[in-house]
Amino acid sequence: MALLEIRNLKVKVEDTLILKGVNLTINRGEIHAIMGPNGSGKSTLALVLMGHPDYEVVDGDILFEGESILELSPDERAKKGIFMAFQYPYEIEGVRVSQMMWKAVQSLGWDMSPVEFRKLLRSYYEALGIGDFIDRELNVGFSGGEKKRSEVAQLLTLKPKLAILDEIDSGLDIDAVRIVGEALTKAKEENPDLSMLLITHYQRILNYVKPDRVHVMVDGRIVLSGGYELSLKLEEEGYEGIIRSLQVS
Ligand SMILES: Nc1ncnc2c1ncn2[C@@H]1O[C@H](COP(=O)(O)OP(=O)(O)OP(=O)(O)O)[C@@H](O)[C@H]1O
Ligand SMILES: [Mg+2]
Numbered sequence: 001m002a003l004l005e006i007r008n009l010k011v012k013v014e015d016t017l018i019l020k021g022v023n024l025t026i027n028r029g030e031i032h033a034i035m036g037p038n039g040s041g042k043s044t045l046a047l048v049l050m051g052h053p054d055y056e057v058v059d060g061d062i063l064f065e066g067e068s069i070l071e072l073s074p075d076e077r078a079k080k081g082i083f084m085a086f087q088y089p090y091e092i093e094g095v096r097v098s099q100m101m102w103k104a105v106q107s108l109g110w111d112m113s114p115v116e117f118r119k120l121l122r123s124y125y126e127a128l129g130i131g132d133f134i135d136r137e138l139n140v141g142f143s144g145g146e147k148k149r150s151e152v153a154q155l156l157t158l159k160p161k162l163a164i165l166d167e168i169d170s171g172l173d174i175d176a177v178r179i180v181g182e183a184l185t186k187a188k189e190e191n192p193d194l195s196m197l198l199i200t201h202y203q204r205i206l207n208y209v210k211p212d213r214v215h216v217m218v219d220g221r222i223v224l225s226g227g228y229e230l231s232l233k234l235e236e237e238g239y240e241g242i243i244r245s246l247q248v249s
Helices: 042-050 074-080 097-107 114-127 131-135 144-158 174-190 228-248
Strands: 004-013 016-026 031-035 056-064 082-085 092-096 162-166 195-199 213-218 221-226
Touching: 004 042, 016 042, 016 056, 016 221, 031 228, 042 056, 042 074, 042 082, 042 162, 042 195, 074 082, 074 097, 082 144, 092 097, 097 114, 097 131, 097 144, 114 131, 114 144, 144 162, 144 174, 213 228, 221 228
Parallel strands: 031 195, 031 213, 082 162, 162 195
Antiparallel strands: 004 016, 004 056, 213 221
C-alpha cells in the first residue's frame, strides 16, 4: 500500500481553481521532489495535504496509508505522521519554540519527561547550529535561513512518516544548504521509512537528498515526471524549454 496517494485532486481558493487534477503516489521511504514555476500550485498542494482551511477540495481524494484524510483536521493529520515545513513559517509571539514543541509531542502522546524532551530538542537544534533558539519566541525575529533550520530541527525531533518541505532551501546560505541537506540525509539514515515531498526551485538541495522521482508542476497539474536526472535537465534548460517541448510532442 502506498503511503500517500493523491487522486485527481482539484482545489479551489476563493472561487479560482488552482489545482486542476493532481495525481501523485509516494511509497514508504521514497523521496519525491516537485519543481515548477512561481504560482503553479506547489504550495497550494502542500497546504491542502496539511488541511489548510482556506483551500477547498472540489474533486479527487488524498489517501494516507490507504485512508482518506480529507475530513481530518491539521492536528489529526499531524498525529497520523504528516509533517510540514512551511515556505513562510509563521511567527508566534509569546510562545517559545520549546513550549510549542512540548505541546506537539504531548498531543502525539509521547511518554517523555519535560527535561528529557528539552535535551532531545536542544540536540537537534544544535545539529542545525541554532541550539539556543529553543528558548526564543517561535520564529520571531529569526532570519529567513534560521526559520528554515528551525523547521528542519522540528522535523528531526518529531520523526514523522511523511515530511512535506516547501522550499526548505530558500534563503539559505551555501553552508546552510549543506547543513540542512546533511540533516535531512541523517534523518533518512536513522529512519529509512521516512518519505519526503520536497518542493524546490533549485537542484542543489537534491544533491544531498537524492529524489527517487522528480515532478514538474505547471498551472495546477503535474505535466512531467522523471528521475533525479530530470532536476539536472531543468536546471540546465529551465521550465520554458521543457514546457515547449511537451507542447510540440
Ligand atoms: N489564499 C489564496 N488566495 C488567493 N490566491 C491564492 C491563495 N493561495 C494561492 N493562491 C494563488 O494560487 C496560485 C498558486 O499559488 P502557490 O502558492 O501554490 O504557487 P507556488 O507554485 O507555490 O509558487 P512559488 O514557487 O512562487 O512559491 C497563485 O496564482 C496564487 O496567487
Ligand atoms: Mg510556493
